[in-house]
Amino acid sequence: MTPGLLYALTGIALFALGLAGVILLRQTLRRILAFNLMGSGAFLVLVGLAQRGGVVDPVPQAMVLTGIVVAVASTALALALARRLAEDGHEDG
Amino acid sequence: MADTFLDPLPWLIILPLAWASLAFLVGEGRGGRLAVAGLAVQLALALILAVQVMAQGARVHAVGGWGASLGIDLLADGLSVAMLLLTQAVALPLAVYARAYFSEVAQTTFWPLAGFLLAALNALFLSADLFNLYVTLELLSLAAVGLVAMSGKPAQVDAALRYLLVSLTASGAYLMGVALIYGAYGTVSLAGLAPLVGADPPLITQLAAGLMLAGLLAKTALFPFHFWLPAAHGGAPAPVSALLSALVVKATFYMVLRLALGPFAALADDAAPLLGALGAAAILWGSWRALTTHHIKMLVAWSTVAQLGYLFLLFPLLEPGGAALRAGVMQAFAHGLAKAAMFAAAGVLMLSTGRDTLEGLAGVAGRVPVTLFAFALAGVTLMGLPPSGGFLAKWLLIEAALEQGQWGWVVVVIGGGLLAAAYVFKVLRQAFLLAPASAHFHRVPRAMEWSAFLLAAASVLIGLRATEGVALLGVEFGP
Secondary structure (H helix, E strand, C coil), X not given: CCHHHHHHXXXXXXXXXXXXXXXXCCCHHHHHHHHHHHHXXXXXXXXXXXXXXXXXXXXXXXXXXXXXXXXHHHHHHHHHHHHHHHHCCCCCC | CHHHHHCHHHHHHHHHHHHHHHHHHHCCCCCHHHXXXXXXXXXXXXXXXXXXXXXXXXXXXXXXXXXXXXXXXEEECHHHHHHHXXXXXXHHHHHHHHHHHHHHCCCCCHHHHHHHHXXXXXXXXXXXXXXXHHHXXXXXXXXXXXXXXXXXXXXXXXHHHHHHHHHHHHXXXXXXXXXXXXXXXXXXXXXXXXXXXXXXXXXXXXXXXXXXXXXXXXXXXXXXXXXXXXXXXXXXXXXXXXXXXXXXXXXXXXXXXXXXXXXXXHHHHHHHHHHHHHHHHHHHHHHHHHHHCCEHHHHHHHHHHHHHHHHHHCHHHCCCCCHHHHHHHHHHXXXXXXXXXXXXXXXXXXXXXXXXXXXXXXXXHHHCHHHHXXXXXXXXXXXCCCCCHHHHHHHHHHHHHHHCCCHHHHHHHHHHHHHHHHHHHHHHHHHXXXXXXXXXXXXXXXXXXXXXXXXXXXXXXXXXXXXXXXXXHCCCCCC
């Protein structure tokens, strides 16, 4: 098993865990964390699968960097909304 | 150099970003005039682009001179230009409407968010690769969620958070699909993938396509993923609901269509019966809920769930050069314009009566006749009566179904039209009742009434400009 494949398989496991978390958990904060887990899984697959013959491919790295920016922005928005709800006394977890 | 600078392609993305940022700088609640001016230029640019593409064929623009794979390519072909035209044509009257609406109702960040939303939409329709589609889709969702939460009311923030979590999960699934595709083929370019995937794709491609499709369907709010839509669309301020229902859900439909026509053509046949069945279920369930709700904007939002179903009926009937693709795009146009008109009209009715229930509508016929006429015209399009765009879309669908001997879809199309008639007439009937003595009506700015009317009239008249549309759609990107 190459390191790349190992990364990819770990990524798939993380993605599955995160997906289950977003769907099954009820608390908003945990669901936001679970979404981040999904994202990290996808990034690992992206970087891991693209490593062929030990040569590093720059394109997926650029994609992952972009993806991380998107994930940070989304998480910030989700947290801001969750906080707003909590302040209004609608906190569910 | 001058040619690159004057190319309308990048300007369709830069302009909304520019006026959105300026609107943010000039402060809360301002920037509407700027937005209307910017949108007028954008509509002109989209028209210029349509003429150019019809004359010279599809073309690619490398952003900043950096081509793929590390740079970003923008691609304009018939389908993407058609969607660009729809976006600007819906957004311009809505901006006029929103200026008047937000002079009545306090708002904070509508213009910046609307600008970012439109920039993301335009960029999405011009994307030439799977990853750029992902990024633009996320930008679109973030702006849309911001718009839903804008009013700050707990119910709206709750709906926005729910929408955001569905949206993030869905795009996570899509991103995983993109990662698997890149791992398998080493490219995410739509044009580059099509020959690589071939006629008999391996399991990893099927898995990737399945993940991407599931994510996109959840974002399109196709039955049974529609659960987040009525709360998010029905509760938001009227101009926001109109933008979301008319345009935002079309973006993910466009992506499904793009993928089914391009890289995943071989798999599209397998998914088609399922997509058609879900579309049929959406039409029946959405129409039924629209018929049984008591809130006017919820009625319009459930009607969106139903009308989205029609878009997915095209997949079982999709064949190269067939009527189904034209039907789908015509339905996207007709529903986009009609639903924007309907939400705009619903906003006027609610401002006028000060209530959001159907019962409260009694007597509005005499107070805001132009708006009620706009609502009825938009209803004509949703029902599919001639000569509206909705009629043409349903006619083309029926034609395609009959050609291929798939009778079942004909029943769904006609049944959905009858249900639409039922819920539209429910509103009209109530509006023509006599107002109770206690009723109190507010004055509504005329710009709101007439912009709703303009959108509704466009949704009916679009059926008469179908020839140009067909010619535009015929422009495909070829190597």
